[in-house]
Amino acid sequence: AQSVAQPEDQVNVAEGNPLTVKCTYSVSGNPYLFWYVQYPNRGLQFLLKYITGDNLVKGSYGFEAEFNKSQTSFHLKKPSALVSDSALYFCAVRRSGATNKLIFGTGTLLAVQP
Amino acid sequence: NAGVTQTPKFQVLKTGQSMTLQCAQDMNHNSMYWYRQDPGMGLRLIYYSASEGTTDKGEVPNGYNVSRLNKREFSLRLESAAPSQTSVYFCASSEAPGARGAFFGQGTRLTVV
Numbered sequence: 269a270q271s272v273a274q275p276e277d278q279v280n281v282a283e284g285n286p287l288t289v290k291c292t293y294s295v296s297g298n299p300y301l302f303w304y305v306q307y308p309n310r311g312l313q314f315l316l317k318y319i320t321g322d323n324l325v326k327g328s329y330g331f332e333a334e335f336n337k338s339q340t341s342f343h344l345k346k347p348s349a350l351v352s353d354s355a356l357y358f359c360a361v362r363r364s365g366a367t368n369k370l371i372f373g374t375g376t377l378l379a380v381q382p
Numbered sequence: 383n384a385g386v387t388q389t390p391k392f393q394v395l396k397t398g399q400s401m402t403l404q405c406a407q408d409m410n411h412n413s414m415y416w417y418r419q420d421p422g423m424g425l426r427l428i429y430y431s432a433s434e435g436t437t438d439k440g441e442v443p444n445g446y447n448v449s450r451l452n453k454r455e456f457s458l459r460l461e462s463a464a465p466s467q468t469s470v471y472f473c474a475s476s477e478a479p480g481a482r483g484a485f486f487g488q489g490t491r492l493t494v495v
Contacts, residue, residue: 277422302483311386311472311486312425358424360483369440370415370476370484374424 270295272361272373280379281349289344289376291359301342302360302370303333312358318342329353349380384408388473388487395463395494403458403490405473413476414456415440415484416448418469425472431456463494 271294281287293299300319304312316327323335333344344357359373386407395401407414412433417425417440427440429448437448445467447459456475460467470491474484 274424304483304486309489311488312474312484314483314485317483369427369430369438370474371427371441372417372425374422 270299270361270363270369270371272359272371274357274359274373274376276376277374278377278379280381283351283380283382284348287346287349287353287378287380289357289359289378291342291344291373292340293342293359293361294340295361295363297363300362301333301335302362303327303331303342303344304358304360304372305329306356306358306375308355315344315357349378351380351382354378354380386473386475386485386487388471388490390490391488393490393492395460395492397464397494399463400459400461401463402460403471403473403492404455405457405487406455407473407475407485408454409475409477409485410453411475411477411485412453413484414450415474415476416446416456416458417472417474418442418467419472419489420469428458428471463492465494468492468494 303315318335389404415430416428431450434453473487476484
């Protein structure tokens, strides 16, 4: 079975400060890991992915994520938060191989205060 | 570029009624998904279709059926709607494993009264 945990329902950060949104996963075999962002009343938008290679992945809007195999984590980071980054963030995992099932975490609401 | 198109955007059903949510993608993707989003539960996979002609159950398939009509279209049917199926439903599509992740539709807000 595969699963994703996002331990924080909400993360609060001041504008200009660095932000981290945490994600841990459980999957057999090699994982494909993803981050998505959802703005109010919208569908999810792809931010970044880790498939293989460099553990630090850069994505859209200045976000990056670090894959840590030993800790089974894939935390989302940004050096300097913007108020416009306020949204719901979802981590997702897919097992490599034939199956394409994409499993999501419960989401973390990021609130950036001006 | 349309991407993933879902219809309808909003729907109110009475308990016991049936309806079909439509989804179409124009990106020539092999895989398509149906998720439901509920507060505090994140997105839960209802059904998915890894390729045309195949469908598989996800985490919460009970009360739903799906049809992969062709490569473009993947519909979700509620045969007898229940209040517990009140949710926001998202359709998504993706290329083969390891590609750019999934592309999502705008969602269907369904209320069952």
